[in-house]
Amino acid sequence: MRADAQRNLDAVLLAAKEVFATSGVDAPVREIADKAGVGLGTLYRHFPRRADLIAAVFRREIDACAEIAPLLAERHAPFDALASWMQRYAAFVGTKRGLAQALHSGDPAFDSLPSYFDQKLRPALRALRDAAVSAGEARADVDADELLGAVASLCMSAHNAGSGRAERMVALLVDGLRHGASPSQDIGDT
Amino acid sequence: MRADAQRNLDAVLLAAKEVFATSGVDAPVREIADKAGVGLGTLYRHFPRRADLIAAVFRREIDACAEIAPLLAERHAPFDALASWMQRYAAFVGTKRGLAQALHSGDPAFDSLPSYFDQKLRPALRALRDAAVSAGEARADVDADELLGAVASLCMSAHNAGSGRAERMVALLVDGLRHGASPSQDIGDT
DNA sequence: TTGCAAAACGGAACAATGTTCCATATCAAT
DNA sequence: ATTGATATGGAACATTGTTCCGTTTTGCAA
Numbered sequence: 001m002r003a004d005a006q007r008n009l010d011a012v013l014l015a016a017k018e019v020f021a022t023s024g025v026d027a028p029v030r031e032i033a034d035k036a037g038v039g040l041g042t043l044y045r046h047f048p049r050r051a052d053l054i055a056a057v058f059r060r061e062i063d064a065c066a067e068i069a070p071l072l073a074e075r076h077a078p079f080d081a082l083a084s085w086m087q088r089y090a091a092f093v094g095t096k097r098g099l100a101q102a103l104h105s106g107d108p109a110f111d112s113l114p115s116y117f118d119q120k121l122r123p124a125l126r127a128l129r130d131a132a133v134s135a136g137e138a139r140a141d142v143d144a145d146e147l148l149g150a151v152a153s154l155c156m157s158a159h160n161a162g163s164g165r166a167e168r169m170v171a172l173l174v175d176g177l178r179h180g181a182s183p184s185q186d187i188g189d190t
Numbered sequence: 191m192r193a194d195a196q197r198n199l200d201a202v203l204l205a206a207k208e209v210f211a212t213s214g215v216d217a218p219v220r221e222i223a224d225k226a227g228v229g230l231g232t233l234y235r236h237f238p239r240r241a242d243l244i245a246a247v248f249r250r251e252i253d254a255c256a257e258i259a260p261l262l263a264e265r266h267a268p269f270d271a272l273a274s275w276m277q278r279y280a281a282f283v284g285t286k287r288g289l290a291q292a293l294h295s296g297d298p299a300f301d302s303l304p305s306y307f308d309q310k311l312r313p314a315l316r317a318l319r320d321a322a323v324s325a326g327e328a329r330a331d332v333d334a335d336e337l338l339g340a341v342a343s344l345c346m347s348a349h350n351a352g353s354g355r356a357e358r359m360v361a362l363l364v365d366g367l368r369h370g371a372s373p374s375q376d377i378g379d380t
Numbered sequence: 381t382t383g384c385a386a387a388a389c390g391g392a393a394c395a396a397t398g399t400t401c402c403a404t405a406t407c408a409a410t
Numbered sequence: 411a412t413t414g415a416t417a418t419g420g421a422a423c424a425t426t427g428t429t430c431c432g433t434t435t436t437g438c439a440a
Binding site for chain 3: 002003004005028029030040041044048049050
């Protein structure tokens, strides 16, 4: 790929991410092209459909979310790493007003997103969870899928009134995770 | 209200209901106006915003759904009335692809819909449920809110693959309702 | 029945936005 | 430096929500 093409592609993805966060996924394509400093033709060369651009931005953010998990695991105690990651995931889902809408829209461009979610996010979270469980810092009777689903529901569900409700609910969830974690576990590993 | 105005309003609502069922709530306004046999100006006179028309159609169908409950109660045994109504409600929610989308869109025109749902539907279902419970034909440990929520989730949730899955899941739910209903029940069989 | 003013109507015109197209500009291999 | 392939920008087109206004219809009163 030619250098200028790569540069423009990055600029478009960055601009799209910011515009989607600011104005939602319904923002006009022109606004994104302008913010990226490219023409409409350039944008459409890389993303033939508006939905392709949306999906690409989501994928990129999912990647970023998944890739940060190992870093958190290195830098923090197991449970803290898990908790940090959960909040980061919640922020991602929460920022993406219109993610649920996109997923339910029936547009074929989004068909691959759910499996992409699973494939990228589940291993990332599972590693963090397993580490926290092994360290005796989290209960063992909740698995990665359940956590991903619970957080997604909390953050995407109907009119999450006002400010930080989703964050607070996720924090509650995380507290619950820690609660059953004492060394003398019934179900947990030894 | 002038007779022709009333006639046109009815025609628009009827056409909109059919078009929404066929093409989803994103169908062009022109298509609805054409189907109703009225001009765009007429349609916009009655519904200044596209969203107003959508909300009106939903309200009207909610009303129809609620109003049929007493009729079912008259004509059928208590449990059959309840089961019939549940399927009717499921059909309503299921047909309304884009109901969830509308509810989550943030458009002020839809702000009043959730409370309208509760206000109309909950009493209707509660009456049916109470009658079935009193007759010993349904278990008592599930209330109207839970049922409405469960059915809505089943019917609106992500890509309800293909044909009658939602209906089958609702039927399952209804079977479950009947299951714990015998006079000498505690919490369930051991 | 007829006349008339108010109400309602239809659809052309406007605005916003997704998408296509192609003349022009840029890149990189020779 | 030349040159062919690639990428670019933005004008032009298509679709659709919304507004506007000249025309038609309605209900009432004389």
